[in-house]
Amino acid sequence: METKPDLNIDRSVGDFHYDVDYEFDAGTGLTEKTIDYISDVKEDPDWIREFRKEALRKFNSMPMPTHWASHDLENIVFDNIRYYLSQGTQPKRSWDDVPEDVKRTFERLGIPEQERKFLAGVEAQFDSEAAYSNIKAAVGEQGVIFVGSTEGLQKHPEIFKKWFGKVIPTGDNKFSALNSAVFSGGSFIYIPPGVKVKHPLQAYFRINAENFGQFERTLIIADEGSEVMYMEGCTAPKFETSTLHSAVVELVALKGAKIQYITVQNWSANVFNLVTKRGLAHEEAEIKWIDCNIGSRLTMKYPGVIMKGRKARGEVISIALAGDGQHQDTGAKMVHAADETTSNIVSKSISIGKGRSTYRGLVQIGRHLKGCKNNTECDALLINTDSRTDTYPAITVRGKENACQHEASVSKISAEQIFYMQQRGISEGAAMSLAVNGFVNDLVQQFPMEYSVELKRLIDLEMEGSVG
Amino acid sequence: MTTLMEKPAAAPSAWPAWFQAEQSAALAEYEKLPVPVRKDESWRFANLKALDLSAFVDANPVASEGRLINASTGLKETAAKLILGNNALLHREAGLLPKGVILETLESAAANHTELFKKYFMAQPVELGSRKYAALHKARVAAGAFLYVPANTSVELPIELFQWVEGANASVFPHTLIVCGENSRVTVVDYFKSADQLPAFACGVNDLHLARGAKLTYISVQDWSRETTAFHLNSTIVDREATATALIANFGGAFIRGESLSRLVGEGSRSEMYSINPVEGTREIDQRTLQDHVAPNATSDLLYLNALDDKSRTIFAGLIKVQPGAKGTDAYQKVKNLILSDDADPNSMPGLEILNDEVRCSHGATNGPISADELFYMEARGIPADKARRLIVNGFFNSLLTHIENDPLRLHLEGLLAARLAIG
Numbered sequence: 001m002e003t004k005p006d007l008n009i010d011r012s013v014g015d016f017h018y019d020v021d022y023e024f025d026a027g028t029g030l031t032e033k034t035i036d037y038i039s040d041v042k043e044d045p046d047w048i049r050e051f052r053k054e055a056l057r058k059f060n061s062m063p064m065p066t067h068w069a070s071h072d073l074e075n076i077v078f079d080n081i082r083y084y085l086s087q088g089t090q091p092k093r094s095w096d097d098v099p100e101d102v103k104r105t106f107e108r109l110g111i112p113e114q115e116r117k118f119l120a121g122v123e124a125q126f127d128s129e130a131a132y133s134n135i136k137a138a139v140g141e142q143g144v145i146f147v148g149s150t151e152g153l154q155k156h157p158e159i160f161k162k163w164f165g166k167v168i169p170t171g172d173n174k175f176s177a178l179n180s181a182v183f184s185g186g187s188f189i190y191i192p193p194g195v196k197v198k199h200p201l202q203a204y205f206r207i208n209a210e211n212f213g214q215f216e217r218t219l220i221i222a223d224e225g226s227e228v229m230y231m232e233g234c235t236a237p238k239f240e241t242s243t244l245h246s247a248v249v250e251l252v253a254l255k256g257a258k259i260q261y262i263t264v265q266n267w268s269a270n271v272f273n274l275v276t277k278r279g280l281a282h283e284e285a286e287i288k289w290i291d292c293n294i295g296s297r298l299t300m301k302y303p304g305v306i307m308k309g310r311k312a313r314g315e316v317i318s319i320a321l322a323g324d325g326q327h328q329d330t331g332a333k334m335v336h337a338a339d340e341t342t343s344n345i346v347s348k349s350i351s352i353g354k355g356r357s358t359y360r361g362l363v364q365i366g367r368h369l370k371g372c373k374n375n376t377e378c379d380a381l382l383i384n385t386d387s388r389t390d391t392y393p394a395i396t397v398r399g400k401e402n403a404c405q406h407e408a409s410v411s412k413i414s415a416e417q418i419f420y421m422q423q424r425g426i427s428e429g430a431a432m433s434l435a436v437n438g439f440v441n442d443l444v445q446q447f448p449m450e451y452s453v454e455l456k457r458l459i460d461l462e463m464e465g466s467v468g
Numbered sequence: 469m470t471t472l473m474e475k476p477a478a479a480p481s482a483w484p485a486w487f488q489a490e491q492s493a494a495l496a497e498y499e500k501l502p503v504p505v506r507k508d509e510s511w512r513f514a515n516l517k518a519l520d521l522s523a524f525v526d527a528n529p530v531a532s533e534g535r536l537i538n539a540s541t542g543l544k545e546t547a548a549k550l551i552l553g554n555n556a557l558l559h560r561e562a563g564l565l566p567k568g569v570i571l572e573t574l575e576s577a578a579a580n581h582t583e584l585f586k587k588y589f590m591a592q593p594v595e596l597g598s599r600k601y602a603a604l605h606k607a608r609v610a611a612g613a614f615l616y617v618p619a620n621t622s623v624e625l626p627i628e629l630f631q632w633v634e635g636a637n638a639s640v641f642p643h644t645l646i647v648c649g650e651n652s653r654v655t656v657v658d659y660f661k662s663a664d665q666l667p668a669f670a671c672g673v674n675d676l677h678l679a680r681g682a683k684l685t686y687i688s689v690q691d692w693s694r695e696t697t698a699f700h701l702n703s704t705i706v707d708r709e710a711t712a713t714a715l716i717a718n719f720g721g722a723f724i725r726g727e728s729l730s731r732l733v734g735e736g737s738r739s740e741m742y743s744i745n746p747v748e749g750t751r752e753i754d755q756r757t758l759q760d761h762v763a764p765n766a767t768s769d770l771l772y773l774n775a776l777d778d779k780s781r782t783i784f785a786g787l788i789k790v791q792p793g794a795k796g797t798d799a800y801q802k803v804k805n806l807i808l809s810d811d812a813d814p815n816s817m818p819g820l821e822i823l824n825d826e827v828r829c830s831h832g833a834t835n836g837p838i839s840a841d842e843l844f845y846m847e848a849r850g851i852p853a854d855k856a857r858r859l860i861v862n863g864f865f866n867s868l869l870t871h872i873e874n875d876p877l878r879l880h881l882e883g884l885l886a887a888r889l890a891i892g
Binding site for chain 2: 391
């Protein structure tokens with residue numbers, strides 16, 4: 001069956017923008033002066049200012065990783081980007097206090113409504129700074145801290161400094177160095193020992209301005225025996241020029257703690273989304289990344305877990321949908337550094353039209369470790385003849401008491417399947433949509449209910465006159 | 469079996485002038501190309517210390533010719549035999565070859581069959597990282613084996629090639645070029661052997677060309693000394709409905725870099741790529757492969773087995789590439805690492821690049837130890853643990869040898885494997 005389905009994935013939800021007056025604007029281009037401007041506005045302590053400048057030096061000295069990564073990276077013009085835009089550095093605690101021009105954006109995206117319905121806390125970032133940040137009183141009373149990175153740094157320096165930059169060093173890669181130089185916004189979360197946060201905490205990242213770079217920095221520390229689920233969403237309007245989003249997210253799960261980090265990435269198709277995410281799991285701790293990439297022009301993101309303590313567990317569940325002109329370069333890193341650590345990677349990608357999805361993985365099990373196990377499964381679905389998928393895993397598993405298996409498969413939607421559904425009166429478009437949803441269904445079920453509904457809606461494929 | 473001894477038509481080590489000019493250009497290219505660095509994706513995880521070739525020298529003519537010829541034993545029955553040592557022909561038997569089959573040194577083929585030589589000699593670009601070493605090979609190659617099987621010709625018994633190195637730090641440049649005409653059939657066993665347990669350097673190329681409907685079984689038994697550094701750069705080009713089966717057994721070498729490219733250029737072609745790699749001590753086997761599906765409805769099947777003991781290392785980096793026009797591709801790639809020691813270091817990078825949606829493609833990589841149950845079963849029957857381990861490793865590799873259809877050849881390979889694993 002030769003089909004040329006006209007697949008329209010609904011990426012339009014976030015495609016709008018309002019003119020906003022910014023109080024602070026670091027201008028375009030990146031020099032030491034940009035850093036000083038940001039540090040002045042944010043009233044950074046001296047060690048952070050120096051940390052940023054050192055990171056800028058590293059960023060400038062590191063080459064683009066195009067010896068393995070997409071050459072599309074060369075199209076990022078760092079001199080044309082605006083590195084800091086805000087209406088002030090202090091987020092509001094009540095939606096009533098959020099300036100009207102920013103508030104209507106989040107209302108249109110449905111954030112206040114979701115907060116009322118099922119969230120334990122929300123942070124809403126608009127360009128460089130959080131416009132709104134609040135947690136439910138009951139959660140705050142348990143000692144949970146959920147603030148922006150600036151506030152975390154200023155009000156909780158003893159916890160912040162201990163872990164900041166420790167999971168992902170500045171020089172980990174060129175874009176983590178860039179983030180370290182100009183970071184602003186993102187969340188700082190601390191969960192005290194034994195506290196299990198019942199409802200998810202959510203952050204919403206919104207890019208509103210053209211030629212803008214968003215560099216949020218998130219640090220989550222789950223103390224012994226605690227549990228937390230964090231969800232992030234993101235959107236941006238579709239500008240003619242490219243936009244850069246380069247976040248660094250560090251998770252620390254202390255003994256017996258559990259962190260689930262859920263991302264639904266729906267950037268517009270002009271966004272370079274280059275994100276470094278890594279978690280450090282101590283003894284018997286569990287870190288789970290659920291990573292769903294639907295938007296952006298180029299995403300490069302490989303969430304990782306370093307299993308540092310005995311019986312720690314790491315998991316990455318990844319769904320990527322690459323439409324025409326999109327490249328979803330995603331994957332996972334699992335570093336086993338203690339006995340009896342286990343990890344699981346399940347990746348499903350769908351390439352549509354000329355879309356390209358790439359899985360890159362790294363699995364390391366050190367020698368002299370015992371009882372470590374990794375399981376990796378990568379499945380790719382190709383919708384059209386010129387769709388593309390790549391798989392590039394790297395596996396180093398040492399030690400004779402460890403085991404690892406990796407499997408990948410590539411398939412297309414079978415003509416029989418579509419025919420069967422059409423026979424029963426389902427249109428070809430709806431049949432394709434059902435088949436794609438079926439392909440990712442077992443993963444989507446791992447999402448919290450509200451997100452799985454959202455995700456199904458995003459993957460809702462509309463096809464008309466598709467038989468060619 | 470014939471004992472007829474024939475002298476080659478041309479004097480050894482005597483290339484035509486036009487090829488000597490190409491060799492000078494290749495030498496210049498070798499000198500110009502940079503030494504690979506870790507940052508090169510095709511050298512990821514590689515041990516670059518092995519690329520220091522400064523200790524190696526030109527090989528002298530073989531001193532113990534008679535001993536090497538006598539030691540060049542393989543199958544009981546063969547159609548022909550070519551024995552080369554230190555870049556020169558030592559011995560040739562070709563009595564049972566059907567009419568029209570050419571088996572001689574590359575040098576004489578360049579002079580006597582210039583058209584064929586020019587069409588097929590190193591005709592494929594080196595794509596898996598070792599361009600520099602392919603240039604070195606071309607600059608220094610002498611003798612080598614050239615086999616041409618004309619259309620509709622079957623060579624019933626296998627042909628054996630022996631390529632020897634002798635002397636401390638000697639450098640050899642083995643080359644095997646096999647051209648199979650339409651609907652021809654042939655089996656070749658290529659042995660790489662050291663006369664002594666000394667350090668040496670081998671930089672070899674072997675290219676297999678299969679025309680429409682041809683069937684080639686090519687076995688490489690690499691048994692260099694445990695102190696040899698060797699490059700083996702292979703390419704296989706398979707045309708319509710032809711089937712290539714290539715098995716590489718890496719028994720020897722201190723550092724082996726193998727690059728195997730299989731390009732399926734004709735519809736309905738098939739390429740089987742197998743490798744068995746027992747490694748121990750500090751030996752290291754670095755293998756890079758490419759299954760390049762250009763034509764539609766072609767099949768490729770890759771299975772590489774590594775058993776790693778002591779502080780040995782393996783690197784497997786494989787790629788299945790399905791080009792936009794290659795619909796109906798059926799491609800399979802699997803590497804299995806059996807880990808026998810805590811210090812062993814296996815690295816696997818099984819990759820896919822799929823540019824067509826009508827494909828069946830899968831790959832897999834597994835790492836695991838010997839099953840404790842299997843070991844217990846044998847020990848309970850009085851088999852000492854060490855021997856039980858070797859039997860299990862033998863069984864692990866034997867599972868792959870079942871892909872070899874020719875019975876005497878499979879039994880011979882099983883014997884070589886058992887000897888290599890000291891099972892008796």
